[in-house]
Amino acid sequence: MEIKGSRIESLRKDLSRLLGGGKVRTEPEDLLAYSSDATRYYAQGKPEAVVLAESVDDVCKLLRYANQYAVPVTPRGAGSGLSGGSTPIKGGIVLDMKRMNKILEISKGNMTARAESGVVLANFHRAVEKERLFYPPDPQSMDVCTLGGNVACRAGGPRGVKYGTTPNYVLGLEAVLPDGSVMNTGGISVKQANGYNITQILTGSEGTLAVITKVNLRLLTLPPDRKTLIIVCDSAQLAAEMVSRIIYEGVMPSVLEYLEVGAIWLMNTYSPIPVAQDGQVYLLIELDGTAAVIAEDIGMIKSLSEKMGAREVKIIEDKKQADGIWKARKNLSPLILRIFQKSISEDVTVPRDRIPEMVRAVREIGALLGVPTGMSGHAGDGNIHPGVQLYEITPEMEQKAEEAIRLMIEKGIELGGTISGEHGIGLHKSAYIEKELGKAQIELMKRIKYAFDPKGIMNPGKIWTEA
Amino acid sequence: MIGDLEHYRGLVEKCSHCALCEAVCPVYLEDMLETHVARARVDIIYQTLYKKSMPVTPRVREIIDRCLLCTSCTQDCGGAVPVHEIIITARAALYGGRRRNPLRDYFTRTMMAKRGIKGFPAFMLAAAQKLHVAPEGFPHVSLRTFDSLYHGSYPPTGKKRAKVAYFTGCATNTMDVETGVAVMKVLGHNGIEVVIPDKLMCCGIPALGEGDITTAQKMVRNNVAILAEQEVDAIIVDCTSCGMMLRSETAKLLPADDPLLAKAVALSPKVFEVTDYLNTIGLAVEPGPLAESFTYHVPCHRGWTPTLNEAPLQLLASIPGLRYSAMEEPEKCCGAGGAFFMDYSDLSRGIRKRKLDDITGTGVAVLISQCPGCRSDLSAGLGKGWKTAHPVTLLRRAYGL
Incomplete structure (x- = not known):
């Protein structure tokens, strides 16, 4: 929509008066x-204004104002999301939360932490690891993405296979409702049975219900040791079967990545990867735990690789290289x-034992439409990120890419999977969510949204398409 | 070629907007405003200078100027977008080489062609510093320059192992002569013959930062022609920015049909920072002990060789008794950025504050770094009680030279 200069000017004046010009x-x-x-x-x-919140009070004032005048508000962390979730398609105000970046408490006794939602994940990792504590979620944008964004999008990452994703660690939240009222959901107890689980409704709400300002997170003990290894496979089928088998045999890698050879070539240009470059698919694995457990796991993986016919198992001994x-x-x-x-990069996730079928389907879709496809992702939890790549951007290729994505998503649903494992729905997948969840559930979601946000100011246009 | 907008079109379009530059941009981490991070800067350059869908406003200039050219985003970019080259090219397009004021132009063009502030301007600056009217953090000029002490060829003591040309940067030449003397003594002591070629100019990086391509080209053409004539095994610098310029930027400044281009390309792999070079060739003489502790700030302009960031640590590990105390994030920018600390002093001070906290957190009182700009600005911030030095000066003392 076209924004008139005068409206931007009056917004600027109002908001500056309310929050301070800076x-x-x-x-x-x-x-x-x-x-x-x-x-x-x-x-x-194009938003009409950007607000850089520095306190809960700023968020309250802003939301009260936006709610009164029905101005859309799109909360934002690092803007590193992969679903279009923080793209302000309805204009209005973008609310940048990255200045709210204090870690408020790290409790060794309770093994929990409380932090403002703009804290960068990698900074949080460093802080808790100094105390020999461990916060596993590791989206690959961890050097920039924020805890609030992670919670809002149910972010995952490679370690999801062993440790689950962000929702498994959220114990409570401080959030501001569109009318400006502040609520504290859940708490810091590791078990809670106190009515509707509002914490988990906000977790994954993608900024459509309220603004998350603080998060209470559960922590684990930092594993004393970790080791990286790479399995070279000569077929995608073998690699996919090995994924299931390794886990079935009782080895639970902290990371289990499925990488096609093209991905290895590219990664090799960034940092040397000391394995044969002519395999088909590579399993990049990290094991964590005590040195003894890791050694035992490596033994199991080696014997399994030999039995199943993998080409090579390479242990990366040098920590810097890893x-x-x-x-x-x-x-x-x-x-x-x-x-x-x-x-x-798509985010379709299928049950682990359906990976071989998904791999085959993605290749067939690519061949059928004549677009390059690739798959590199977190195979251990079935989240293998099928993707489409274009050498050149033409309307014809764009249309083919869109078609390929649609077919991949439909295949994922058909195999009993989900359209998003860790990116969220945002804009990209809003056209498909009803197909996965059904009309009744979407209608319920809309009623929940109305209960939180009757004026519809919170991140409008996301998760589902408007009728 | 740097400065040629069309050359960079494809690279500008290549930015995927992934946001990973937010982790490393010192300006963004201080301002906490996404407009001031590489992906937004590149997008704004694209919209204003390529697509011309937006006008060049004062705000656009501010966004393009408010960059340290530290190269952290370039070094980290998975998509290999050379952000600093794009910023320089944009500055060239916006200002045509006249970004600041006539005094600054005089500095980057005339004074730097003579390798630093010398003669009457040096006298005036020294007076201004005495009277405390010069900008804080501006290095103290030496009225006795390095090139008045050393010129020509210096045979080594002991058996000759190699012959190198020493490209003395402007800062060493006029402000930090002690580092230059240490380089001469340590190289000579290790069987390395050192030549100091005549008529070299500034490496060109200050002019390049202003987007003054013509001046930078004039300097690199002069230097390439002279250095290509030297029959030496390596070209040594003590300043990482001079090194970056000679190793990785010089050839990018010459047009494809320039007769000097091939020579610039051939010179590039011969360029080494002095500690990196000494590690490569190895020390001929064991240094004596130094009972001291130091910490190390890695200069931002470190991306031009893979071993540069660890080189001083590896070299100084050969000194018995010398202890290294690592600071948090040794590669974090100090905020000086050439003349940036004068143009954006509040921002620069803010960036420096974070660095100073890390440095003082080590509990030692000696800071080493291979960048004279970082040393000078950090030294001003650290105040009395701290010694800042090029790592090679520690080696000189360990040798008792």
Whole structure:
């Protein structure tokens, strides 16, 4: 929608009066910077103002104002999301939460932490690990993404296979409702049976219900040791079967990544990967625990690899080299763009034993439509991120890519999977959610949304498409 | 070529907008405003200078100027987008080489062509510093320059193992002569013949930062022509920014049909920072003990060789009794950024504050770094009781030279 200059000007005046000028930005360059998340190729929306909140009080004042005048509010962490979730497609105000970045408490006794929602995940990791504590969720944008964004999108990551994803660690939240009232949900007890679980309704709500301002998180003990290894497989089928088998045999890797050879080539340009470069599929594994348990797990993986016919199991002994490989893995998405003009990574997740079928289907879809497809992701939990890459951006190729994505998503649902394992629905998958969840559930979600946000100001246009 | 907008079009379009640059941009981490991070800067350059869908406003200039050119985002970018080259090219397009004021132009063009502040301007600056009217953090100029002490060829003591040319940067030449002397003594002591070629100019990086491509080209052409004539095994620098310029940026400044381009490309792999070079060739003489503790700030312009960031630690590990105390995030920017600390002093001080906390947290009182800009600005921030030095000066003392 076209925003008239005078409305931006009056918003700027109102918000500056309310919050102080330093926290409000309305110049066109600033509005451009906040026009999308990491999926700019998918959609952009121009906000009319950006607010940089520094306290809960700022959030309350802003929401009260926005609610009174029915101005859309799109909460935002790092803007590193992959669903278009923080893209302000209805304009209004983008609420940048990254200045609320204090870790308030790390309790060794209770093994919990309380932090503001703008805390960057990697900073949180460092802080708890200093206390020999462990917070497993590890979305690959961890160096920039925020705890609030993680909670809002149910973020996962490679460690999901062993440790689950963000929702498994959220014990309570402080959140501001659209009318400006503050509530504290859940608590810091590891078990709670206190009525509707509002904490978990807000977890995954993608900014459509309230603004999360503080999070209470459960922590584990930091595993004393970890080791990286790579299995080289000569077929996708073998790799997929090995994933199921390794876990069935009782080895639970902390990370179990499925990487096609193209991904290994790209990662190798970023950081050397000391394995044969002519395999088909590589399983990049991290084991954690005590040294004794890790040694036992490696023995099991080696004998299994031999029995099943994997080409090579390479243990990365040098810690620096292992760190380099994981850093390259983190950078895989941008690395893909060294070759391709555009890359769309999907988030379809299937039951682990259906991975071979999904792999086959994705290849067939690529061949059928004549678009390059690839798969590199968290095989251990079935979240293998099928994707489409384009050498050039033309309307014809864009249309084919869209078609390929649609077919992949439908196949995922058909195999008993979900359309999103860890990115969230946002804009990208809003057209498919009803197919997975059914009409009745979407209608219920809409009623829940109405109960929280009767005026519909919170991140409008997300999760489901409007009728 | 740096400065050629069209050359960078494909690379500008390549930014995937992934946001990972938010982790490393010192300006963003201080401002906490997404407009001031690489992905937004690149997008704004794209919209204003390529697509021309937005006008060039003062705010656009501010966004393009408010960058330290620290190269952290370039080094970290998975998509290999050379952000700092894009920023420089944008500055060239916006300002045509006249970004600041005539005094600054005089500094980057005329004074730097003569390798630093010398003669009457040096005298004036020294007076201004005495009277406390010069900007804080501006290095103290030495009225006795390095090139007045050393020129020509210096045979080594002992058996000759190698011959190198020493590219003395402007800062060493006029402000930190002690580092230059240490380089000469340590190299000579280790059987390395050192040549100091005549008529070299500034490496060109200050002019490049202003988007003044013509001046930077003039300097690199002069330097390439002279350095290519030297029959040496390596070209040594003590300043990581000079090194980055000679190793990885010089060739990018010459057009494809420039006769000096091939020479610039051939020179590039011969360029080493002095501690990195000494590790490569190994020390011929064991250093004596030094009972001290130090910490190490890794300069931002470290991306031009993979071993540079650890080189001083590896080298100084050969000194018995010398202890290293690591600071948190040794690679975090100090905020000086050439002349950035004068142009955006509040921002620069904010960035420096975080760095100073990390440095003082080590509990030692000696800071080493291979960048004269970082040393000078950090030294001003640390105040009395601290010694900041190039790592090679510690080696000189360990040798008792």
